[in-house]
Structures are given as structure tokens and as C-alpha cells.
Amino acid sequence: MAKVKKYLVLALVIFVAVITFLPFLWMVSASFMPTGASNTYPPKLFPEKFDFSHYQVLFSRLNLTRYLLNSIIISLGATFFSLFLNSMGGYAFAKFRFSKKESLFKFLLSSMIIPGQVTMLPVFLLLKNMGLINTYWAIIVPGMASIFGIFLIRQYAFSIPDSMIEAAKMDGATELQIYLKVILPLCKPILVTLGLFTFMGTWNDFLWPLIVMTDSNMYTLPVALANLSSEHVQDTEMLMAGSVITIVPVLIVFLALQKYYIKGIMMGSVKE
Amino acid sequence: MSEVILKNVGKVYEGKNRAVQSVNLEINDKEFVLLVGPSGCGKSTTLRMVAGLEEITEGEIYIDGKLVNDIPPKDRDIAMVFQNYALYPHMTVFENMAFGLKLRKFPMEKINERVNEAAKILSIEHLLERKPKQLSGGQRQRVAVGRAIVRKPKVFLFDEPLSNLDAKLRVQMRTELARLHHQLETTVVYVTHDQTEAMTLGNRIVVMKDGIVQQVDSPLNLYNNPVNQFVAGFIGSPAMNFIEGKIVNDDGIKFTSEMNVLQIPLDEKVFSKYVNSKITLGIRPEHFSDEDNALNKIRITLDVVEQMGNEVFAHFAIDGKPIISRLKPKDTFRIGAEVEISLDKNHFYFFESETGSRIV
Amino acid sequence: MINKTKLSAVALFLGPSLLIIALFFFMPVIAAFAMSFTDFDIYALGNLDYLRFVAFKNYSTLLSDPLFWTAIKNTFYFVMVGGPLSVAASLAAAVLLNSKFIRFKGVFRLIYFLPVVTTHVAVAIVWRYIYHPRFGLLNYLLGFIGLGPVDWLGDPNWSMPAIILLVVWKNFGYNMVIFIAGLQNIPEELYEAASIEGASAWQQFKHITIPQLAPTTLFISVITMIGYFQLFAEPYVMTQGGPLNSTLSIVLYMYQEGFRWWNIGYSTALAFMLTIIILIGTSIQFKLQKERNG
Numbered sequence: 032m033a034k035v036k037k038y039l040v041l042a043l044v045i046f047v048a049v050i051t052f053l054p055f056l057w058m059v060s061a062s063f064m065p066t067g068a069s070n071t072y073p074p075k076l077f078p079e080k081f082d083f084s085h086y087q088v089l090f091s092r093l094n095l096t097r098y099l100l101n102s103i104i105i106s107l108g109a110t111f112f113s114l115f116l117n118s119m120g121g122y123a124f125a126k127f128r129f130s131k132k133e134s135l136f137k138f139l140l141s142s143m144i145i146p147g148q149v150t151m152l153p154v155f156l157l158l159k160n161m162g163l164i165n166t167y168w169a170i171i172v173p174g175m176a177s178i179f180g181i182f183l184i185r186q187y188a189f190s191i192p193d194s195m196i197e198a199a200k201m202d203g204a205t206e207l208q209i210y211l212k213v214i215l216p217l218c219k220p221i222l223v224t225l226g227l228f229t230f231m232g233t234w235n236d237f238l239w240p241l242i243v244m245t246d247s248n249m250y251t252l253p254v255a256l257a258n259l260s261s262e263h264v265q266d267t268e269m270l271m272a273g274s275v276i277t278i279v280p281v282l283i284v285f286l287a288l289q290k291y292y293i294k295g296i297m298m299g300s301v302k303e
Numbered sequence: 304m305s306e307v308i309l310k311n312v313g314k315v316y317e318g319k320n321r322a323v324q325s326v327n328l329e330i331n332d333k334e335f336v337l338l339v340g341p342s343g344c345g346k347s348t349t350l351r352m353v354a355g356l357e358e359i360t361e362g363e364i365y366i367d368g369k370l371v372n373d374i375p376p377k378d379r380d381i382a383m384v385f386q387n388y389a390l391y392p393h394m395t396v397f398e399n400m401a402f403g404l405k406l407r408k409f410p411m412e413k414i415n416e417r418v419n420e421a422a423k424i425l426s427i428e429h430l431l432e433r434k435p436k437q438l439s440g441g442q443r444q445r446v447a448v449g450r451a452i453v454r455k456p457k458v459f460l461f462d463e464p465l466s467n468l469d470a471k472l473r474v475q476m477r478t479e480l481a482r483l484h485h486q487l488e489t490t491v492v493y494v495t496h497d498q499t500e501a502m503t504l505g506n507r508i509v510v511m512k513d514g515i516v517q518q519v520d521s522p523l524n525l526y527n528n529p530v531n532q533f534v535a536g537f538i539g540s541p542a543m544n545f546i547e548g549k550i551v552n553d554d555g556i557k558f559t560s561e562m563n564v565l566q567i568p569l570d571e572k573v574f575s576k577y578v579n580s581k582i583t584l585g586i587r588p589e590h591f592s593d594e595d596n597a598l599n600k601i602r603i604t605l606d607v608v609e610q611m612g613n614e615v616f617a618h619f620a621i622d623g624k625p626i627i628s629r630l631k632p633k634d635t636f637r638i639g640a641e642v643e644i645s646l647d648k649n650h651f652y653f654f655e656s657e658t659g660s661r662i663v
Numbered sequence: 664m665i666n667k668t669k670l671s672a673v674a675l676f677l678g679p680s681l682l683i684i685a686l687f688f689f690m691p692v693i694a695a696f697a698m699s700f701t702d703f704d705i706y707a708l709g710n711l712d713y714l715r716f717v718a719f720k721n722y723s724t725l726l727s728d729p730l731f732w733t734a735i736k737n738t739f740y741f742v743m744v745g746g747p748l749s750v751a752a753s754l755a756a757a758v759l760l761n762s763k764f765i766r767f768k769g770v771f772r773l774i775y776f777l778p779v780v781t782t783h784v785a786v787a788i789v790w791r792y793i794y795h796p797r798f799g800l801l802n803y804l805l806g807f808i809g810l811g812p813v814d815w816l817g818d819p820n821w822s823m824p825a826i827i828l829l830v831v832w833k834n835f836g837y838n839m840v841i842f843i844a845g846l847q848n849i850p851e852e853l854y855e856a857a858s859i860e861g862a863s864a865w866q867q868f869k870h871i872t873i874p875q876l877a878p879t880t881l882f883i884s885v886i887t888m889i890g891y892f893q894l895f896a897e898p899y900v901m902t903q904g905g906p907l908n909s910t911l912s913i914v915l916y917m918y919q920e921g922f923r924w925w926n927i928g929y930s931t932a933l934a935f936m937l938t939i940i941i942l943i944g945t946s947i948q949f950k951l952q953k954e955r956n957g
Binding site: 036037040041043044047048050051052053054055057058061069070071072073074115116117119120122123124127128129139142144145146147148149150151152153154155156157172173175176177178180181206207210231234235237238242252253254256257260267270271273274277278281282285286289292293296297 | 668669670672673675676677679680681683684686687688689690691692694695698708756759760762764765771773774775776777778780781782783784785786788789790791792793795797798799800803832836837840841844889892893895896899900914917918921922927930931934935937938941942945
């Protein structure tokens with residue numbers, strides 16, 4: 032009886048894994064099929080011979096290098112700034128003493144229920160007035176600080192004992208030195224988590240870059256890919272190659288640091 | 304010269320929570336002073352005001368003749384050892400000890416010299432490259448002390464430094480701290496809730512309760528001449544016994560315990576003004592005796608007997624109140640045994656029950 | 664209890680992040696609210712003199728706009744069907760992976776999680792082909808059990824189920840991770856006690872797992888609902904809201920009104936409708952939870 036149960040559970044787990052993985056498998060193998068080869072019945076799961084031409088075309092004729100570069104610069108830039116600003120803010124909320132601190136933080140938290148879409152038009156107009164539309168800053172600047180990021184750092188910074196900060200004060204450190212030499216090193220795990228969230232969130236974001244990047248030279252990969260998909264709707268294999276290129280960098284980053292990502296989800300789900 | 308002077312120092316938290324009330328204290332150069340008292344008595348707050356970690360809301364603190372009220376901790380030339388050591392986990396032992404010197408822009412050779420010197424004094428030279436995580440409790444304690452001594456500050460502050468150690472290690476570190484103070488000849492202010500630590504370490508002890516200094520004195524004076532019932536009860540282990548009663552004038556001035564078990568004739572000159580007022584008698588455990596020639600005998604039944612080898616702690620009741628006595632060991636001391644016991648009248652302490660202050 | 668931190672330090676540490684959040688979140692929310700009472704459109708964008716205060720006109724127009732009601736209906740369809748399905752799939756996957764029979768849990772968890780971190784757009788493109796009526800993988804597989812073929816994205820009756828299926832596939836891993844953590848927090852003794860009393864696996868699930876997970880489930884339901892009300896990328900890439908507006912979501916409609924036709928006043932009014940709906944939805948969920956707890 033227990034054995035039947037065991038194999039049943041195992042079969043289910045594997046079945047779900049196959050379903051989850053199948054689209055990825057098909058995407059990768061279709062990207063290596065010659066043009067038109069994926070549109071057959073029955074669908075083929077593996078290419079008969081490998082054809083790299085779609086990747087070549089994407090990079091040579093379709094400007095994908097530029098989009099890849101845009102995505103990398105924007106994601107890294109957003110990550111860098113958001114780590115700094117959020118960690119300073121989160122640390123201050125966790126360890127500084129000033130009046131109205133708790134009520135200010137509660138106010139921030141409760142405002143998280145407002146969906147970001149509300150702000151899109153005003154922010155767009157603001158950035159337009161600042162002359163930042165079609166620049167990397169249009170994506171980086173609004174994402175430099177987030178309530179969620181501050182929350183995440185704050186939760187973690189609580190675990191740093193006050194005496195650690197006091198010891199540094201006695202050792203002669205200024206507030207800034209305490210932050211740079213004691214707090215930041217101690218917060219390394221949560222910084223990796225937040226960095227990962229920011230990097231992947233920025234990389235995968237679609238709506239905002241679609242709005243602020245109207246010049247095709249400034250497209251990020253998802254926008255370029257969406258654009259490509261409406262222009263080359265018949266060219267399945269090419270689109271799959273484009274999808275692979277869009278997904279692979281973020282998957283590599285995720286696979287390398289997945290432990291931190293999972294931890295971050297748990298921390299984010301801890302209620303006050 | 305590095306004396307620390309507290310003048311009318313007080314601490315009031317927002318709201319109106321008063322943690323410390325007009326503390327006056329002069330700590331001499333090279334003195335080892337202990338602040339002791341139950342938790343919440345304001346001893347840590349007082350120390351932290353000296354450190355600069357806590358704002359001084361009333362009064363003045365001088366270190367080495369300089370008013371430090373508005374001087375940040377780093378400029379007070381003091382070092383502090385924290386209860387949980389507060390070692391930086393991402394730095395090695397060497398880096399932990401060197402951190403304060405680096406921030407003060409000491410040249411590298413000087414830092415090396417100072418750290419090695421301190422490591423040698425504390426015998427942690429072999430640990431310099433380790434991270435705090437790889438150290439035992441006692442070793443961390445040493446590193447924390449090392450971090451304080453490399454800076455050669457005017458004053459050392461210790462905030463319950465031994466309370467995270469197990470009992471055996473605590474005794475060992477206590478001895479070492481005493482030796483270290485002797486060797487370094489620096490002013491030390493040390494906070495503890497453990498009266499044994501206080502008695503064994505300090506030149507002078509400051510006993511605090513509810514934010515108020517009760518008595519400042521040498522360990523022996525505190526023990527022999529407590530100014531009030533609180534100090535008398537706090538210093539000494541096992542603690543002093545208290546028996547409540549009142550003064551009556553019945554064929555001369557007498558103390559009678561509540562249930563009349565004890566009747567003690569008293570000096571008329573001192574006690575006549577206390578007739579009919581409530582008085583508490585204090586007597587230390589060692590001032591009981593069961594020797595044959597003793598006077599003032601009363602009969603008691605032993606409740607608990609703790610044989611320690613060289614002595615015995617005998618528990619019994621007088622007037623229904625639990626009493627601990629410290630007697631010479633005897634085989635006949637067993638639970639339930641009836642013993643004739645006497646109280647040494649030369650070592651009676653009398654306190655006004657209401658105020659707790661001692662009647663001399 | 665430490666000293667109060669110096670005001671200059673507070674300003675230095677909190678200033679930058681709060682400035683960004685104020686500038687790019689709070690001020691825009693207020694501005695959007697103000698704009699929703701104006702006829703801010705492409706002419707006003709060129710010259711602000713054309714801007715007029717119209718009070719509640721945008722909101723009243725919305726209420727009589729059939730497309731708005733279509734978007735509301737579609738979004739609710741998506742949230743009401745996709746949300747519970749998504750949470751159920753996550754819970755099922757979590758329970759499966761938490762089973763003591765399974766080895767290499769880490770590997771399976773990783774595979775289940777992969778869709779979560781994958782770019783929406785890429786996923787939507789891939790699934791557009793999986794849903795292909797003639798060559799698509801899904802119809803091929805359905806063929807084995809004698810179903811289909813279904814014109815997933817072309818048939819207005821199937822387009823929303825197709826999007827729900829895709830979104831469930833993409834998201835179940837996220838909540839699964841939270842559920843696994845919740846499951847691991849349930850003391851093993853509870854199950855041992857129950858099995859000694861003769862409770863079957865299903866009874867244990869119903870009487871121990873589900874109640875013990877209630878706080879986790881509430882949290883997951885709320886964040887899932889909030890997220891699902893904001894459906895955008897999938898219909899944008901796969902169907903552009905079609906066919907016959909069957910996948911037009913509130914955010915997609917808002918995007919079209921705002922950034923395609925530059926009806927900014929109208930679009931911000933739409934955004935606030937969405938906010939109100941989310942607020943109501945969240946409070947209903949908290950209330951239901953409270954009632955269930957008695």
C-alpha cells in the first residue's frame with residue numbers, strides 16, 4: 032500500500048515537472064530548427080539538425096546586441112542604486128531613533144496596496160519634463176528606491192544587535208562609517224536577495240520600458256521581443272531564439288543565487 | 304589622571320519615565336568601581352551615559368576634568384566591553400581589535416604593535432586570524448576586552464561582561480579581569496547584577512535601586528555597615544535574614560517579633576523614640592550559632608539542610624518566616640531535626656520597616 | 664534605548680530613498696487623482712491651456728462605457744477563476760514536494776520555480792505557439808485523449824481560459840515556495856497524534872494542514888489577487904485584448920486609453936477604479952478570514 036502511494040506521488044511529481052519543463056524544452060529546440068520546421072504536425076520536440084542561423088540573424092541584422100546591452104545596463108544600474116538607497120533607508124528604519132518613525136513606516140507599508148499603474152501617466156509626464164524619456168534613467172531613477180526594498184532590509188537589519196552599532200561608535204566610527212563598514216557587510220545576504228529581485232524584476236519588466244522607451248534603439252529585450260513578435264509573427268524559430276536570449280541571462284543569475292531568491296520570498300511573506 | 308565625575312546626573316525618557324535620579328559620584332584615577340543592583344535599577348543607563356550612548360538629560364559628567372555631556376562617544380577617550388561582546392562577525396580577531404585604531408588613522412606598524420601587545424596580555428595571539436564565529440565564549444570575551452585595551456583609553460567601561468559565560472568560566476574571567484586591572488592601571492567602571500562579582504572585583508561598589516544610588520562604599524564596609532535594608536539584603540550570599548516586629552516598652556525597651564518568638568532587649572537611648580513603630584531585624588546567616596555556650600537560645604526545626612562540606616546551610620523558620628543560617632557542619636543536622644540555636648546579638652541590624660533605613 | 668539619532672544622519676540615510684518614493688510614487692498618485700477630474704488629453708499634453716476641470720465626468724463616462732464593463736468582466740473572470748486555481752495548484756505542488764517519499768526535492772522545486780523567473784513576454788510568445796490551433800503542442804497532446812482541436816487564442820470562449828492556464832503555469836511556483844515554508848512550520852507531532860487516532864491522509868490534510876496553513880493561505884490569496892487584478896503583459900503580447908475584446912483587462916484598457924490615445928484624464932480615472940476594486944477585494948478577503956476564525 033505504502034509502495035503504491037510512493038510511486039503514485041513520484042509519478043505525479045515527475046508529471047508536473049515535465050509539464051513545467053516542456054515549454055522550455057520546446058522553445059530551445061525550436062530555436063535551433065530551420066525556418067518553418069517547427070510548424071509541423073505532429074509537433075517535433077527535437078530539431079533534426081541544429082541550425083544556428085536565427086541567433087546569427089538576431090545579432091547581426093536585428094540589432095539584438097544593442098537590446099541586450101540596454102537590458103544589462105538598465106538592470107545593473109537599477110540594482111546598484113536601489114541597493115544603496117534601500118539599504119540606507121531600511122537600516123535607518125530599523126536602527127535609528129527619531130520621532131514618528133513607526134507611523135511613517137506604517138504609512139509607507141499601507142500605501143503598497145495602491146497599484147503601480149496609477150502612477151504611470153504622471154511619472155511618464157514627469158520624466159518627459161525632465162527630458163529623461165528614451166534614456167536609461169527613465170527606468171533606473173523611478174526604481175532606485177522602493178517600499179518593498181526598504182521593508183526587506185529593515186526586517187533583516189533588526190537582527191543586528193544594537194551593541195554592534197554602539198561598539199562601532201565607541202571605536203570612533205561616524206554614522207556613515209558604521210553603515211559602510213559594519214552594516215553593509217553584515218547585510219550581505221539580504222543585499223544579494225534584494226539585488227537579485229531588483230535585477231530580475233527590471234530585466235523582466237515589460238510595461239514600463241514599453242512606455243518610456245519609444246526610440247527603438249533604447250528597447251530592452253522584452254520590448255524588442257514583443258515588437259519582433261508582432262513584426263515577424265510567422266518566424267516562429269527566430270522568435271524562440273529571441274526568447275531564449277531574453278531568458279537565459281536571468282536564468283543563469285537565478286540558478287547561481289536561487290537560495291537568496293527563495294529566502295527573500297519567505298521574508299517578504301512574513302507579516303508584521 | 305583620568306577620573307570620572309558625575310554631578311546630579313539623571314535620565315528621563317520621553318514620557319516621564321525616570322531611569323536615573325541625581326547620581327553623584329567621583330571615580331578616582333585607576334579605581335575599579337562597580338555599579339551593582341537588580342535589573343532596571345539604572346546602573347546600565349548610568350554607564351551608558353558615561354559612554355555617551357545615552358543622552359544625559361540632567362546633570363553633568365566629567366571625564367578627566369572635561370565636561371563630556373555633548374561630546375560623542377568616540378571623542379571621550381573611553382572603551383566599552385558589551386554583554387554580548389558585539390564583535391564584528393565579518394572581521395577577523397585582528398581586524399576587530401584594529402578597527403578603532405584604523406578609524407583613528409593610526410599607522411599600520413603602530414596598529415600591529417598595539418594589537419600584538421594586547422593579544423599577548425590576553426593570550427589570544429594564536430587566534431588573531433580567526434573570525435568570531437570560530438571562537439568559544441571565553442575567547443570572544445577576551446577579544447572584546449582586547450578591542451578595548453588596544454586603544455589605551457582613559458576609562459574602561461564594562462557592561463555585564465561575564466553574564467553570558469557559564470559559571471566556571473565566569474569565575475576564571477573574573478580573576479583575570481582583576482589581574483588585568485592591576486596590570487593596566489586604568490580607571491574601570493563595571494556594571495553587574497551579580498553581587499559576588501561586585502564584592503570580588505571592586506575597589507568601591509555603588510549600589511543602585513530604582514534609579515537612585517543607595518550607598519557607595521568599599522566591599523567590606525557595604526557588608527558590615529549597610530545604610531539600609533535594601534543594601535543589607537543585596538550584598539552577601541546567602542542574603543541577610545529579615546524578621547519583622549516592633550519596639551515595645553514592657554519592662555524596658557524591647558524588640559518583639561510579630562508572633563513574639565523573639566524578644567530582644569534594646570538600648571533605651573537609641574530605641575526609645577521607636578516605641579510602637581514597626582521595625583525589621585536583620586541578621587546574616589553566619590551570625591547564628593548552635594554552640595553549647597551560646598546565649599539567647601531558641602528552639603527551631605530544620606526544614607532543609609544543605610551540606611557544603613566546610614559548612615552547612617540550615618533552613619528553618621522563625622515567626623513563620625524562612626531563615627537561612629550558616630553553621631559548622633554536624634551529622635545531626637537533618638530535615639526535621641530540632642536544634643537549639645542562638646542569635647549573635649552583636650551583629651543585629653535594625654531597620655525602620657517603612658523606609659528601610661538603618662537605625663544606628 | 665539609544666539617544667535620538669541626529670537629524671542630519673536621519674536626513675542623510677532616509678532622504679534619498681524617501682525623496683525617490685515621494686517623487687515617483689506619492690506625488691504621482693496625488694497628481695493622477697487630480698488628473699482623473701480633468702479632461703487631460705493629447706491637446707492638453709501639447710498646451711496646458713486646453714486642460715479643463717470636468718469633476719466626475721470621467722467616472723460617469725466610465726460607468727456607461729461598455730468597454731470598461733467588458734474589461735471589468737474579463738478581469739474578474741481572470742481573478743475569480745485564475746486566482747483560486749493558481750492558489751490550489753501552488754498548494755498541491757507544495758504538498759507533493761513536501762511528501763516524505765520524494766528525493767531530490769531541491770531539483771524539483773527548482774524546475775517548478777523556473778517559469779516564475781522567466782520573462783513574461785518570452786513566456787507569452789512561446790505559449791502563443793503552444794496554443795497554435797494546428798501545430799501547437801497543447802492540441803497535439805489533447806489529441807491523445809480525444810479532445811480538441813481547440814482554437815485557444817482565436818475563440819472568444821477559450822481565450823481567457825488559455826491565458827489563465829498560462830498564468831497558473833507561470834506563477835504556481837512562487838506561492839508554492841511560501842506554502843512549503845508554511846507546511847514545514849506545522850509541527851510533525853500534530854500528524855503523529857492524528858494518525859494514532861486513526862485519521863486518514865485526507866482527513867489529516869483537511870483537519871490539520873488546511874487550518875494550520877490558514878494565515879499563509881490568506882497572505883497568498885491577497886497578494887495573488889492584487890497581482891492578478893493587474894493582468895497586462897500576457898493579453899498584450901498574445902491577443903492584444905482580442906478576440907472580440909474577450910481578453911481586454913483593466914490595465915490593458917487603461918494602457919490603451921492612456922498611452923495609445925492619450926486620454927490621460929480618462930485613463931487615470933480607470934486606474935483609480937482599479938485601486939478601489941483592489942481595496943474592496945482585499946478587505947473582503949480579510950473579513951472572510953476573520954469570520955471563518957469566528
